[in-house]
Amino acid sequence: MDRLTRRFGDRVAVDAASFHVERGKVTGFVGGNGAGKTTTMRMIMGVLAPTGGEVRWNGCAPTAADRRTFGYMPEERGLYPKQPVLGQLVYLGRLRGLSTSAARASATSLLERFGLADRVDSRLESLSLGNQQRVQIAAALLGDPRLLVLDEPFSGLDSGAVDSMTQVLREFAARGVPVLFSSHQLELVEALSDRLVILSGGKVVAHGTARELRRRGPRRHRLVTGGETGWLHGFAGVEVIEDGEGRAVLELADGQATADAVLAEALRRGSVREFAELVPSVADVYREMTA
Template sequence: MLELHHISRSFAEHLVLDDISFTVPSGALTGFVGANGAGKTTTMRIIMGLLSANSGSITLNGQRLESDTRPNFGYMPEERGLYPKQPVIDQLIYLGQLHGLTRSGARKRSMELLARFGLDGRAKSKLESLSLGNQQRVQVTASLLHEPDVLILDEPFSGLDPIAVDAMSSILRDYAARGVPVLFSSHQLDLLDVLVDHLVIIQNGKILANSPADQLRRTQASRHRLSLGSDTGWLRDEPGVSVIDISGPDALVSFETETDAQRVLATALSRGPVAEFAVHRPSLADIYREIIK
């Protein structure tokens, strides 16, 4: 397990990270989400030792990370860091050797990963000749060459087409299944529900949520969605009902008890047709939007 303990970081007078703590469990895909400028990239750079924290510490399996204790981390920065005029395979082999692979081992591993992304036929192409999405696939390949024990990926799905998203998702699941802590940021909230086991939400340099995805869903499991034949504003005056959102004939509410739910349903039927009265399973994107309000 990767753990951050009370990390703070300022740039000049601007406090970017404000005493943040969260966990990246082993064997789980942890989504790290927040608006632009929330502090995600700064946090990842501190995890990788590219930036220092003003205070706090980071531990892996209980052992404090120092400047020389990240040799088997895999990192993909948001800004691509490869060489545009060099052939793909040449620079992947070079990077693999920097991680201690033999030249033949680096070539074999590179071709295996490129094949998973459908790029084995472009191995000898210069990076600049590839589309931005394919350059992103190569960047991800570079972060995986050495079979890392921890994966830190900043916007790995950016620019990927659906096929590449599927390939990326499969690779990340494979690593999680091996017990690797995987932390990735993404602005594509629709990916959260299908990928994330654990969710960390950051806003203005503060952690607002750090929980297993299923636990976050359970906190909102009592919600119901109503769709009636008329305006639902009367729900605001019903005892035992908390209104979360109302838009004309549609409402999202929570009930204190099942008795309250049945009473409201009966009242709704007495007022006219009820098109929908159902338990609402919130998506993680819904939960994210609710938490940052």
Template sequence: MTGILAVDGLHKRFGDVIALRDMTFDVRPGEIFGFVGSNGAGKSTTMRIILGVLAADSGEVRLGDKPIDLVTRRKIGYMPEERGLYPKMKVGEQLQFLARLHGLSAAGALASARHWTDRLGVAARFDDNVGDLSLGNQQRVQLAAALIHDPTVLVLDEPFSGLDPVAVDVMSEVLQEKAGEGIPVVFSSHQLDLVQRLCDRVGIVARGEMRAIGAVDDLRARGGVTLEVTGPPTDRRWADGLPGVLTADYGPTTALRVDPAVVDDQQVLAAALTVGPIHRFTTSTPSLTDLFREVVTA
């Protein structure tokens, strides 16, 4: 099993622009970590530093207890946001070429190329030029290129971009399988519903800084839970002063933002019943998309 991928205090400046400021997080063995943020937030810069494509002004990236060096980088499967396939090279030849660069034998490279093109649904295009494939199929080949050498870490920049729902399901299964093998997996994506479904933990980045990090459910709960109560008269501020109620928006349906660690929903229901009949009483937690908007615009 591989060690923890640790990103520790990265700073990066491009002229007057501060791209990263004390970027710090880790990805544990067997964990899928979602790295999300607006365009220009610093996600791709961080990933390029992990791979050594860029050098940080300060800070360090480690795998286990050792700084990442050239030998370690050969064990990382990387999928760049700007796709790097050769359009006039055949799919199978290209994957075998990349596998050989990572040290596989000719037979091992061919076997791995056959395996991953079959697993990712592009086996029928093995002898076609990459440039003749649809963008979605090129994306599948790009993921195969990241997996071709059996990496011990996966770093994927927008791997789901341009994929149809079937391909999204296949790629999701592959990432879960690799995590099940004890591999740290980190990927960026703007598809936050997918991040919420797939990831064990999430880091939200804004303006080069890590603004929020944690388990998906913990992050969603930190903004409070919303109770919606339909029925009580709108002219009675019946929830004011109840323990755990953070804000109350009174109306035909009263929306209460509450602290789930403090509030007693039955006490809230009882208080509502004192002023009128209740027709609906529901609880909801903010989605990752809601949290993302709150963090990024703060």
């Protein structure tokens, strides 16, 4: 995606967003409600036309034939509630260019994988919401897609289904398929993703591996001593974030040199029970980037 932009009247939903989804990598796409994730995914799939910028696939604008090879799970579920599960998956597979036999084989295999082998003839509306979600996921995975774009695929799934879905996405990535998925479950995104893209107000505010994103924030340490820590206020290169009862959280301006100086002074004043760097989680980075 290169400077992808989408306006709705005077409102800019996606504002010159640029990022790439690597082959064989799972990319987590995170942002608050209204950040522009769904709009971006729709432009990737050709459901919406960009106002500016472009989507590229293998260096070129994707064709309709290219997009038929993409697996897409929309935010608004698009299956037919009164139709049998297997029948409509075969129909959707045919729309994507599969033969009837290939569509049936792919759909049957996926339904077995998601524990729905005994519900192939059931109408979709008779299934629980979680099982309906599994069928929607199966629809996106039909026919071994060359790209996966999944908008909130884990919504409504129980822990067993989340584990199964996670394994499926890793298997696709292992075969070289680029995977882009959105989720509000930040711990899951951090655990599953090889790379992350954080969107806020339609803009890409951060992207990279979880490790890279965690290192972008300020360097903080926790100091626990046997005495008071008031002396840290005014210490060169130190900002005290929290302080009380022999425990302090510090933000260090000059890296290791300042950390060494703080530790030396703390030891001079008495016992040190803990002095450790605090590595933020992706959720911490996300909150800081989107505040």
